[in-house]
Amino acid sequence: MSPVSNSREPSPGGVGTKRKRVTDDPDEPTELTYSDDDYVPYVPVRERRAEKLQKIASAYRRPVERSPSPDSPGEQGSSARPNVPLIDQAVELKKLEKPKDEIQKELELEKEILAAQTAKKALVSNKELALDVHYTDTLKTSWRPPAHIRNAPPSDHDKIRQSFHIDIEGDNVPPPIKSFKEMRYPEPILKYLREKGITKPTPIQVQGLPVVLSGRDMIGIAFTGSGKTLVFTLPLVMLALEAEIKLPLIGGEGPVGMILCPSRELARQTYEVARAMASALAAGGFPELRVLLCMGGISMQEQMDVLRKGPHIVVATPGRLQDMLEKKKFNLDICRYLCLDEADRMVDMGFEDDVRNIMSFFKSQRQTLLFSATMPKKIQNFAKSALIKPCVVNVGRAGAASLDVIQEVEYVKQEAKVVYLLECLQKTPPPVLIFAENKNDVDDIHEYLLLKGIDAVAIHGGKDQAEREYAITAYKTGKADVLVATDVASKGLDFSEIKHVINYDMPKEIEDYVHRIGRTGRSGKTGVATTFINKSCPEPILLDLKYLLREAKQAVPPCLEAIPDVNERFKVLGKDVDGDGLDSECTFCGGLGHRITSCPKLEAQKKQTQAQFRSMHAGSGAGEY
Structure with a gap:
């Protein structure tokens, strides 16, 4: 093959070129020629895209601004700078943003913490989660408000709610009703209420009872001693x-509804209320x-007759109820009513998985109610995962103390507290309730009062059920003037005649303090609460x-008063973690003196989780390599 020679000569115009190639193939052209007419100048990608957009826009008769070329004059300050790396452009844009102050950063952090705490598995059964079961409509009941209340304008209902300081959330909330008679209860129930001295409903009952009777899911929040027990017990009795x-229950059927309580004492108290209403109806x-009490520490042989005939109502604690369901002592096939009393406490005590397991025994949709005096936003958001179109009925701020309690706080040295108790007991006549944080202090106080000749009884988690029930009975019947207890007696127990509550020590959480002092000043009566504090108390709780x-x-x-006000800087900003108004309390525990970023309860929970994690993985590294 002959050598190939390439030559490139400038065209007369200085632009076109001519390229010659020598080849042996006669069929192949020996020369490729490009003239000036064939030359197409290079158009940058940016201009080609702009031209394409211009054609599209002209077809729709909409003007489009052409993207400026980096070489065109007067564009030195243009934001489009293709020759600048994207990282540098991002840095320049961040410089133009308005810097956030420390408060805004902390508020964003609070929002992230709250979202992390509420991002839990929904409070529904594992079966419903697996099958992706979603109920969209609330349960229907046969109850209806009287016609004159149904036909009243919404403004009248709002006036009633305002007069009782009732806040509501939800769609199509049933109207409030100001008398038990208009709620259409039978005469035996009205007679029972009159005998108990209950002549008119309290604010939580004015709105809560119509909501529950209508079959709606509900979150009820009201201060201690406001009558929440009646709101969920009376509708269940009527159901x-x-x-x-309609169809009498036989053996192997039932219950129709169920109430879950976090403690045995509270379960016993609720059981007595439900059984008294059932007895009034029978009379x-x-x-x-038939009402069944299902809790630890008691023999179920005493209630075998109820189990054999089939219970209508079950009042239970989570542990024993779960055991009874797994042993198939009874079933929840026709159960359509579930109430969690002191719901926030039940979640905090670790019963969340137990409740979810109990829900898996339901065969159909149920009406779910959650009640408490202290229900922070974290618990409310989490609770709504188990509810269908819920109504939130709030009387006062969640976690607020009862206004019927006179609160007295006194600085007492640690070594002088036991002696000072005798002086505090002189403030009011008996009965008096003394709270202490741990069991040893309860036993020491109890022994000291007995040595001083004071009729006192004591309860705590270390005592067996017989001792606990004897102490409660003796205290309620007036045989004992003083009850010394841990926080096991602070949740929901109704001691209507208590004149004075003494906090021997300040609890670790403000929620427990609210529940403690709520044992007095109940049902409109005035009570006194005395609390001892000293240097050993953590500053956040103070x-x-x-x-x-x-x-x-x-x-x-x-x-x-000497403790500095840490919330003033947030009040200046005037925004909360949701951006719709200032949260005056910690969104995790409801405390007013700190934010969620410094919540002692959240910190204690983290430490407990870390300790459990370390104990689970102790020694796990041995022999793995």
């Missing part, structure tokens, strides 16, 4: 009565309703106490 009249000529006293318009001692 069971209706079911028994009035209605069918007999700050919470300080703000709680201010909120209730109580006297704040100088030792609490």
Whole structure:
């Protein structure tokens, strides 16, 4: 093959070129020629895209601004700088942003913490999660408000709610009703209420009872002693009565509804209320309703007759109820009513998985109710995962102390507290309730009072059920003047005649303080609460106490006033973690003296989780390599 020679000569115009190639193939052209007419100048990608957009826009008759070329004059300050790396452009854009101050950063951090705490598995059964079961409509009941209440304009209902300081959330909330008679209860129930001295409903009952009777899911929040137990117990009794009249229960059937309580004492108290209502109906000529108490520490042999005939209502603690369901002592095939009393406490005590497991025994949709005096936003958001179109009924701020309690806070040295108890007992006549944080202190106080000749009883988690029930009975019947207890007696127990509550020590959480002092000043009566504080009390809980006293318009001692106000800087900004108004309390525990970023309860929970993680993985590294 002959050598190939390439030559390139400038065209006369200085632009075109001519390229010659020598080849042996006669069929192949020996010369490729490009003239000036064939030359197409290079168009940058940016301009080609702009031209394409211009054509598209002209077709729709909409003008489009052509992207400026980097070489065109007057574009030195243009934001489009293709020759600048993207990282450098991002840095320049961040410089133009308005810098966030420390408060805004902390508020964003609070929002992230709250989202992380509420991002839990929904409070529904594992079966419903696996099958992706979603209920969209609320349960229907046969109850209806009277016609004159149904037909009243919404403005009238709002006036009633405002007069009782009732806040509601939800769609199509049933109207409030101001009398039990208009709620259409049978005469035996009205007679029972009159005998108990209950002549008119409390604010939580005015709105809560119509909501529950209508079959709606509900979150009920009201201060201690406001009558929440009646709101979820009375509608359940009426539901069971209706079911028994339509088709009597036989062995192997039931219950119709169920109430879960976090403690045995609270379960016993709720059981007595439900059984008293059932007895009142039976005395009035209605069918007999069977109530089953299901909790640890008692023999179920005493209730075998109820189990054999089939219970209408079950009042239980989570552990024993779970055991009974797994042993198939009874089933939840026709159960359509579930109430969690002190719901926030039940979640905090670790019963969340137990409750979810109990829900897996339901065969159909149920009406779910959650009640508590202290229900922070974290618990409310989590609770809504188990509810269908819920109504939130709130009387006062969640976690607020009862205004019927006179709160007195006194600085007492640690070594002088036991002796000072005798002086505090002189403030009011008996009965008096003394709270202590741990079991040893309860035993020491109990022994000291007995040595001083004071009729006292004591309860705590270390005592067996017989001792605990004897102490409660002796205290309620007046055989004992003083009850010494841990926080096991602070949740929901109704001691209507207590004159004075003494906090031997400040609890670790402000929620427990609210529940403790709520044992007095119940049902409209006035009570006194005395709390001992000293240098051993953590500052965050003292700050919470300080703000709680201010909120209730109580006297704040100088030792609490001296603690600096940490929330002032947030009040200046005036925004909360949701951006719709300032949260005055910690969204995790409800404390007024701190934010969620410094919540002692959240910190304790983290430490507990870390300790459990370390114990689970102790020694796991041995022999793995």
